[in-house]
Amino acid sequence: MRYAVLGTGEVGRTLGGRLVELGHEVRLGSRTPDNPAAAQWAAAAGAGAQAGTFAQAAAFGEVVVNAVGGRVALAALEAAGAENLDGKVLVDVSNPLAIEEGELRLSPVGSDSVGEQIQRAFPQARVVKTLNTVNCRVMVDPALVPGEHQVFVCGEEAGAKEQVVALLGEFGWPARRVLDLGGIREARAVEMWLPLWIGLMRNFGHAEFNLELRRAR
Amino acid sequence: MRYAVLGTGEVGRTLGGRLVELGHEVRLGSRTPDNPAAAQWAAAAGAGAQAGTFAQAAAFGEVVVNAVGGRVALAALEAAGAENLDGKVLVDVSNPLAIEEGELRLSPVGSDSVGEQIQRAFPQARVVKTLNTVNCRVMVDPALVPGEHQVFVCGEEAGAKEQVVALLGEFGWPARRVLDLGGIREARAVEMWLPLWIGLMRNFGHAEFNLELRRAR
Numbered sequence: 001m002r003y004a005v006l007g008t009g010e011v012g013r014t015l016g017g018r019l020v021e022l023g024h025e026v027r028l029g030s031r032t033p034d035n036p037a038a039a040q041w042a043a044a045a046g047a048g049a050q051a052g053t054f055a056q057a058a059a060f061g062e063v064v065v066n067a068v069g070g071r072v073a074l075a076a077l078e079a080a081g082a083e084n085l086d087g088k089v090l091v092d093v094s095n096p097l098a099i100e101e102g103e104l105r106l107s108p109v110g111s112d113s114v115g116e117q118i119q120r121a122f123p124q125a126r127v128v129k130t131l132n133t134v135n136c137r138v139m140v141d142p143a144l145v146p147g148e149h150q151v152f153v154c155g156e157e158a159g160a161k162e163q164v165v166a167l168l169g170e171f172g173w174p175a176r177r178v179l180d181l182g183g184i185r186e187a188r189a190v191e192m193w194l195p196l197w198i199g200l201m202r203n204f205g206h207a208e209f210n211l212e213l214r215r216a217r
Numbered sequence: 218m219r220y221a222v223l224g225t226g227e228v229g230r231t232l233g234g235r236l237v238e239l240g241h242e243v244r245l246g247s248r249t250p251d252n253p254a255a256a257q258w259a260a261a262a263g264a265g266a267q268a269g270t271f272a273q274a275a276a277f278g279e280v281v282v283n284a285v286g287g288r289v290a291l292a293a294l295e296a297a298g299a300e301n302l303d304g305k306v307l308v309d310v311s312n313p314l315a316i317e318e319g320e321l322r323l324s325p326v327g328s329d330s331v332g333e334q335i336q337r338a339f340p341q342a343r344v345v346k347t348l349n350t351v352n353c354r355v356m357v358d359p360a361l362v363p364g365e366h367q368v369f370v371c372g373e374e375a376g377a378k379e380q381v382v383a384l385l386g387e388f389g390w391p392a393r394r395v396l397d398l399g400g401i402r403e404a405r406a407v408e409m410w411l412p413l414w415i416g417l418m419r420n421f422g423h424a425e426f427n428l429e430l431r432r433a434r
Contacts (some may be wrong), residue, residue: 040280051399071357086234088238100328101328103328104325105327105328109326109327109328110322110323110324110326110327110410111317111320111322117371118389143434144433145431145432146431146433147429147431147434149431152413156409179417180420181416181417181420182416182419182420186411187414189412189413189415189416190413192326192409192412193409193413194408195405195406195409196369196406196407196409196410197400198276198406199398199399199403199406200396200398202399202432203396203397203398203399204430204432206432206433206434207434208432208434209430209431209432209433210430211428211429211430211431212364212427212428212429212431213417213421213426213427213428213429214362214363214364214366214426214427214428214429215362215363215423215425215426216361216362216363216425217423217425
């Protein structure tokens, strides 16, 4: 499969690298055509890895992964171009975190989410929110963390979610550990997990953890 | 120990009932002195159980538990009276949920929390946020749910948190399963867990679940 991964930060490079290892072709997209991090990534990731602009990457991908920060997701996707997103599965792994008044905060929060913003702005894209609840090393290697811990999907279209569940399976998340929360509105819920995730990271001293839901029945 | 439990809903009655079973004296507080739910609870809970107004309950308790909804917590605590809260451990288990625009939403959210509101309004109270992340049946009987699932505490004062950790131990939460997130500001993080909790409740079809943090190390 051909993947566009938008974002050359740790999340984008990690997801893109793992997709290449899995045998996919990946074009890592950035704002500029000559991004050094993207070029270095493409050289190191080997055959199947290319770098380009957001638009070049999105045009290339059969599936588009949004791995830029949640606060700049709409700008990156505008640059990618609606015509390069229409009809495609758009996997959003971002969180809208930023420093405000000296504190790390989410925005939007509560009555909106990045997942919903993206779906509204690109109504022809098949947006699925997933993986934003774990660190990127855990995203692509869930066995780093012991236990039957889980990830979530939400989105408007069952077919797109099925395709994402299959991708998660390639990363090592069996379908039984992928919980479908419903429509894209539930992106609010998974994005609002982040403040607790950050508190736990501080408590544990590292980011390699996840939650396992335990149930009476 | 003498406990005030403010709130005659399911959360207050469940917490109050378990405290009586554990041998404590409990006064369940409500807005009015003749609340039928409170009177019925006191009659059924047996020796050690009384009903009263918020102020009567808070005056009685050595520890005060806020078990009214998060949106009305400040009003209930104002009625309880600052003079009846000063210097006492105030356990806040509430969540600020309400229907807005036809949707269940948190308010405050993101840049404030009920835990912080209470601590600001009653600076002499020793506020500890805890247990708001689970259903009230799980609060007082964690063995309902299998596994090493956890609860959280946060608050400004270590001594108050220690006292709450001991109370959680009486409910069946061993200290190793109580994670201290830090100061009362972290109430934001645990309150923002609620939207995901609600999505999971809908997915599972019941409220008897909890999260177990799994860690690489």
